[in-house]
Amino acid sequence: MSTRASRLAGDRLLQTMSILVLALSLVALAALLYDIWSDGWYRLDWQFITSLPSRRAASAGIYPALVGSLYVLLVTAVLAVPLGIGAAVYLEEYGGGGRFARLIEINIANLAGVPSIIYGLLGLSLFVRAFQMGPSVLAGGSTLALLALPVVILSTREALRTVPMSAREGSYALGATQWQTIWHQVLPSALPGILTGLILAMSRAIGETAPLITIGALAYLDFAPSGLMSPFTVLPIQIYNWVSLPQPAFAENAAAGIIVLLVLLLTLNAVAVVLRDRFQKARQ
């Protein structure tokens, strides 16, 4: 039997080590942000955002990549959002634990664990080759939509589950059909949760690099995409391209590109928080 002092010492040791570990991960995050900011801040100006990439690091910009990212994100959202919400509504409101629903549930859980680069191989073979889309905005957006779909479905289901049963029962009691109940009662009150999940899924899509490289998105592009069938590049690929060049001046461009990417992500997440708050207030 250990003495009281030594027992409490062990207790303190565990607590200290845990706090140390958490502090270290905070330090790592701080180091990451500081490193990128100090490398890239002075490259950030309007010219950097509106210029085409160039072989001269000092005059290179991210315009085509930024526009490409927004185009691809738009296609991803248009495809993944209705499909994902539809699937989630089916599983949560209609599926009823049948064998079909259960099969789909296992399937979605597994899809969420497939490495993103595998989706790239699917996109390459299916969209780029078989459907002959080429390495276009449409092919890229479709590939990312497949990747985002499981995330959208899982988060939407989570949001639908928070709607109390009594809301549905009240609607049925007034003579509404199942779809009327879903459309007028369930979806509106689950909306803040759904939106938050959607923005989360989209912010993951905007940071994806590997699947788009795999489908053959270009690393160097001196024009912005102009339509669904345009070739494209995205911000993370542009960053990857600059990081892999040996000259330090390009690494600074990469850091500045990362700052832009992180600001985009931060904006998306801030929008999510504001939307959620507004809806919550509106409901109270």
Added chain:
Amino acid sequence: MTRTSRRWTEWTIERALQACAAGSVLITVGIIGVLVFETVAFFREVPITDFLFGTVWTPQFSDAQFGVLPLVTGTLLVSAIAMAVALPAGLLSAIYLSEYAPARVRRVVKPVLEVLAGVPTVVYGYFALLFVTPLLQTVFPTLSSFNALSPGLVMGIMILPLVSSLSEDALHAVPTGLREGAYALGSTRMQTALRVVVPAAFSGISASFILAMSRAIGETMIVAIAAGQQPRLTGNPMSPVETMTAYIVQISMGDTPTGSIGYRTIFAVGMLLFVMTFTLNLASDWLRRRFREEYA
């Protein structure tokens, strides 16, 4: 609206929503179909035993050899380093958050961990290559500028939030009665945490570990940027290695004609990657379900 038309609308909507749900199955069918199709074509040209047990990977040389083992060891080496960081650190922070931390600390720490999990992987790649590697080189002067160590460590930081949040869920699900029983017998918090709560949550915690391993094996950009692109059969974390994912990126960045053997290698490697991560995901899912049954 008449009664029949209303019923018709309801039926149509339900079928349309069902089709959305069924669409997700098509993705799985598509992934497996594409990988199997290209991999079978690959194995018609390269014997499967050469691929699985060969120790030299030089698909782009004129004397092409297709032994995938260097890519597999490269992947496992980097993942092992990441696990060495993420598992102990993730479990410790989960124990702290679930058993010790006051609500105030949790409110600060959890969003920070979420931010760590949300940073795009290309950003971690930049950090590994241009910050962590030079830092490590001041300690180990022999460290090459591409190596397995630095991306492994950074990947560990990236995966830490996953381990921490899933393990915390598992610890949280352990009934309070078990803790109270331990306290009643005179245990300290540490004894309760390490000898009662952690063992009780064992399968949930292992599920999070296995999922973390699967995530590490499939991670691409950190290794593509910071580990190098030299497939070599080595256990030395100081030397450059190439992982399976980094190889797929390397080939995709070049011009490899469709239908060529070089084009098919990325699908064969992708197939192996899919089988490895899929097995781990199934194992993790099985453990998690078993854990849920224990306390149902």
